[in-house]
Amino acid sequence: MSFLQRPGAGQLPMVQAEAVHKSFGAVEVLKGIDLTVQPGEVFCVIGPSGSGKSTFLRCINHLEKIDAGRLRVDGELVGYRESGGLLYELKDREVAERRRDIGMVFQRFNLFPHMTALANVTEAPVQVRREPRARARQRAEALLERVGLADKRDVFPAQLSGGQQQRVAIARALAMEPKLMLFDEPTSALDPELVGEVLDVMRGLADEGMTMIVVTHEMGFAREVGDALVFMDGGVVVEAGHPREVLADPRHERTRAFLSKVL
């Protein structure tokens, strides 16, 4: 049931960051991030706490506004329109429109607690894409089945385990048929025995060719599934490469120090 096409070569990069800067007040959190994510790639981001991983991820769907540099998703600037050498800020509605194509999965799930699992999944298709309710429902049921939760569709989030909640959250993001998925430490809030079920779903997604940016502390997942990996520290990309190489043989002292602590 692969409805996600593996894209061919020679396309635009899915995400392209050039010297992305971001400050909160006087604190500079991102100090010039350069990276490129190709379509179909599983792109892993690792790094110590406070290094700016979440902030960068949130910049990609404009939950945070960048201060300098250029950030493009599928060739289009995030949050701005470029015309005649000038940048024009997008309206709330236009920003929302662009976010439809980017799914996001949060560390703390953020399911809508007042809706059943099924309603969580159908909410955006019906409200944002104006999809007919019956069709949205059908697709939602298929998605819940796919993350192994067909029997939980009428249950409220509070009655689900963390792993189940996170899988519903993934189904919710997939319901918008995004071309890019952002995962912000999707398993960090889970008990160890629940991590596997979420990683399995993500692995399946990767196999189908979904472009994914994954902030994670699961080095095993990065090594097996990842196509590219960056190590961030202090708001910069310290080291980038293929996960197996970086994890096995880090070049930089800081990467080595970090890996020795987490492995």
Place this chain on the structure above:
Amino acid sequence: MADGDRLNEAAGSVGRPAPLPIRAVPVRHWGRWVAAVLVLLALGGIAWAFAVGQIDWPTVGRYLFASVMLQGVGNTVLVSVGSMLLGLILGVAFAVMRLSRNPVTSGVAWLYIWFFRGTPVLVQLLIWYNLALVFRTFTIPGVYSAPMSQVMTPFLATLLGLGINEGAYMAEIVRAGISSVDHGQTEASQALGMTGGKTMRRIVLPQAMRVIVPPTGNEFINLLKTSSLASVITYGELMRSAQNVYTRTLQTVELLFVASIWYLAITTVFSSGQYYVERHFSQGSAVEQGPTPLQRIASLVLSVRHARLPGGAR
């Protein structure tokens, strides 16, 4: 149940001695009984004093369902519900404005709340009622025009006076409700491509309702009784009806009793309605919801009937 018992037996049969059952004398709450008797005595004494005092009880009974009073009850309920609805709409609107990042919008909301919470409702009612002093005619250009004194009926003045005042209080309650919703909810909704307005309507407000409803019930009950101030601007609500009667018959206390009985009755009805509204908005909360009191009564009746039917008992 039966399975559980069997499991326990199985566990017990592994060779451990059966656990000692607890047979204890429950704590006796002598103090409670003494307190209850004292309270009952005091209440009885007060009731007796009122019963034999200079109050003509048959008059209370006679006017309780008199048509003047019933009309007053109707008008009180009508204007209270209307004002509350107006207050709710204004409250939500101004709460959202107050939280807006636009300084003009939030400034306007601040001003509204500041003014209408800061001046007495009685004064506000009088100003609405006498609006003709300021605006002689009410005009919608090209559509409608009439003297203000005709447009501003006692009912409309009461509705606007109470509703707009209520809106200022509701705005603060709604604002607290909105702020109580985890910011992650807004982010998740925005990440799905929902606009700000849709996020507010579909995600934030429904969750804020759990915080908003209980104080709103309070507000409504307050409003029911504050509506008695409208008697001053000749609106025919419950208090005005009582006044109309007792200025004629001079049975002041009796008629005030009649009015109070009705206020109590209306309050009781709406408080029990609040229970169901709260239930509705706590859907999905971690606490399992039991049956409602009505469902409990229904199931009790059913179980009694089942028990009577042969084979119906379980």
